Amino acid sequence: MAMICCCFLCIETIKRLYAVVYTVMRNGIFVLLKNFKCDQRIIMDRANSFKTSILDMFPSITVGAAILDHGGRILSRNVAFSEKLGLQRKKHLVEEFPFLKRNFKEITIHGRQSIQWIKEKNVLLCLSPLELPEDKNRVFCLLFDQVSEDISHMKTMEMKELIMQLDVIIDAISEGVWVCDGKGNVLRVNPVSAALNDINAPDVVGRNMKDLESEGYFNECASLETIRTKKTVTRLVLLRRTNTMVIATAKPFFDEKGSLKMVVGTERDISKLEELHHFLRQQALLQDSLKEHINELKTLNRLSHNIIAKSESMIRILNQVARVSHVESTVLILGESGVGKTAIADLIHKNSGRSGKPFFSINCSSIPETLLESELFGYEKGAFTGARGTGKTGLIEMADGGTLFLDEIAELSLASQSKLLKFLDEGTFFRIGSTKKQEVDVRIIAATNKDLQDLVGKGAFRLDLYYRLNVISIHIPPLRERHACIISLIKHYINRFSSSMKVRRIISPDALEILTTYNYPGNVRELINICERIVVMTKREYVMPSDLPRQVLKSVQTENVDFCDLIQGETLPEFMARIESRVLVKTKARYGSQEKMADALGVTQPTINRKMKKYGL
Template sequence: MDQVLAINSVCNKITGNLPSIDDPKAKHLLEEILNDLQVFLDKGIDFKEVVDNLDDSILITDSKGKILYINPSYEKNTGISAVEVLHRYIKDILDEGNLFTGGATLDVIESKKKVLRLSTVVKYNPPRVAYAIGVPVFDDQNQLKQIIVNSRPILSLKALQDDYARFLEEAKSIQEIDTIKIITNSNQDMDRLAKRMVGSSQTVENIWKIIRLIANTDATVLITGESGVGKEVVADEIYFNSDRFDKPFVKVNCASIPSNLLESELFGYEKGAFSGANTNGKTGLFELANHGIILLDEIGDMPLDLQAKLLRVIQNREITRVGGTKPITLDIRIIASTNNNLKEKIAEGTFRSDLYYRLNVIPIYLEPLRAHIEDLELLCEHFINIFSQKHNRSLKLSKSNLNIMKMYNWPGNVRELENIIEYLVICCSGNAEVDNDMLKSILGLSKSEVSSKAFDLTKSVEQFEKQQIEKVLSITSNLREAGELLNINASTISRKIKQYGIEYSKSR
């Protein structure tokens, strides 16, 4: 290391004095010495190989923002392939808005300085937030040559090694964390206003009835339903209406934490528990949620070996840190959620039946938006209010706009509606009204689809029939059980599954 520093010092002295040397021969000789020293410093180091093997995401552009290189970790961490971005300009990608937003490149080009910015990978659902550090690289004439952007997921698991108070301070600096979120007294009101259950349908009223009955109990809750139906929102309402509302609420996305880290993140570890562990040990997320509530989102993706340990936690209300021997008693309420059919996963052998029955004390099934489409207008109004304030813009939907939206099937449910409304608030602000043809284009509806769906009774009956069959299939184990609930035989259901193209992979 001393040799490297000494050689660097010599190189800097030569570089600093070269402009003042008039003798061409002497100047040329010093330039050759400088090049030789640089080769000596670089000898044996393949810098591309080094960058290719970093865990951090690395992106390099030219001075105009044209992407020249991304390392393998960038593709792994973001899900964005080299084919999608190489030789394209950052500005064009941001304008399209379907890969990522934010980032540091354009700010570095403008300021010519190192910057730190947030970047959101919108290709994922839900989007993933990361912090990006952009660094300018200059040529010999001090002109911007390239920009190197290094990024990591926001509040990565390594960042949780510090104490709880510091973690909370970092958590307050962002609005969404895709893996772990902790709600405390200071941000309860903000979260409750931004995310609350909206609707006046019987479907929503039934959920409210359940919440009012169970909120002040310690019963374990299992929330199921398609992606985007609002499972986290229901968990929020249980928390805010419970007697634990002034205690921590820890949300964990079990699917986004690497399986080899999940146990130590949930249960914590003692100092020296494994190579690379924090020398002071670490408090686990169950401990952080003590006296409060923990939400285990995407519980269906939890590894089998960890399911057994979670079962013991639920049974005994105590944990043992990785590398530890002393049990830690917990006063905690557990809420789990998933968009998987856990009965199907039990049949496949990927989910423990005993854990399922421990979690399924209070089952709450959330119907898809298409099953309570009458709530769409209230949801639109709710999201318009939120995004109008956020972006300082206004939007008004016409009756015909709302009718078109009611014809759509909403496979992404309330989350998809939320994204559509934000898009309309940003892109249609200032217009007298949203153009119907543009709205149909966004939703992927043709004119013939809208007109036929609006008045065709047969189509409406078929749509309702399909929804009912899908709902019953999601809560039963086989076609015989489904037939008993629907009051038809199993062969009729099998025919309807083929007729409506319903996804049903169970083999009975």
């Protein structure tokens, strides 16, 4: 972009003006010719009015003046023009100064003035369209040589400004910066580099890098290697004064002739990078931890649709299930009869990578010892008296690729335990009556309601099999120890059976209190049976205490234990949940509305509402 305010006047007009004012903006340089005392538009209008008379006045014009065509051929000129440009015999301005072609193109296409500084001649060339009576395609040219001092001054000011900006930029860089000339003499050191090297910048500026290296400032200087090879060099450098290891990079810069003009080196403290890497590793670990936690929550939410878990102990179990589902380890599930060991085993299978493969379950206590081996491993035809003519495929073979759940594993005989152990160790087995080894991929989940360690001590269970099964153990507490689950379980199964039987049954507060007080020796299995009995045998919509099974009423009536007593194995949060839920049941039965319950208990209605939702009331 260029903009100039200039005057193309005859000599008489120039003498009447105090000065010529113009502004030049080219390559970041601004030039101002001062002392105009009239409007630019007026001057240009006056200048244009005098253009036609300039031809007659060339000899008397003190500045260089010429008339050219649009191609740059000189048609008429005065002596000053020829002398200032050294064109005594040459008749084409553009051929002498090819860069003026752009200026003439601007005049031809846009019909506006143009200006160009001719550095080697130290003159300012002003070009303007000229319309003569006989030919309108002319260009009027004036030369000014009195502006060099102004331009030099402005250049100096501009250079100072640029140098100041460069200083600010270099000092603000977070890495160390060394600048030296093509011979290795230090030109500049920024504060970061001065701190890394424990030096004062003025002490090293002007000195040669070779001397600094020999004096022990650093070893294997990258800048010296760049001066030698004329290539960019990056290397690890030990700054001896501070014993700091840095990554030093030196890059060469050449002049237009290809000579090495300058080398700019940077230093980056490796310890800062290690701190950054450590921070990034910590962030990555935190991110992984958060992802794992989110996945656990998602898995827990998915599992909770299949298993009702309101107590802390059951939530812990679901977290264990989520972890063991994604590995191939053998799992041993411990707990009383009816606590849901089969449901947990099925949940592990469904959330594992084997979910699309078979899941088989066998109760080892329900099959006679003589038949158990054939059920597990199968047999060939004619293997024994009464065997099928086609033979039989065992459960282990049928579960290939999937999961086999061995319930009541403690009931296996020692002989069957030995064969099971061999299968677990080798993954192979023989059908009864066969000599062909079978190889399958089956995950084993075992369960028992007995103390296997006690059985091992009595010699009724193999120690090596116990260790082979007990890779991961999950203990399911009895229902009486997870009281927070009882209300939700009751409501779930009452609704389930009511829906399947197409009836409507609602548990009254009094009946619900009795059911939550009951000890459930048969655990969840007994609770399910009681709920089914209630739905089937109750004839009215609301279930009253009189509709409950006799053993439940008898147990509650004869129970001689204060409900505030801590149940064995019950945690404090579970104890508090049990007491709180029972208080809510009794209060609801007495007062009915949540507002009255809140007044009676000295809490707010939203608190009552939140806690009743928590316990499924």
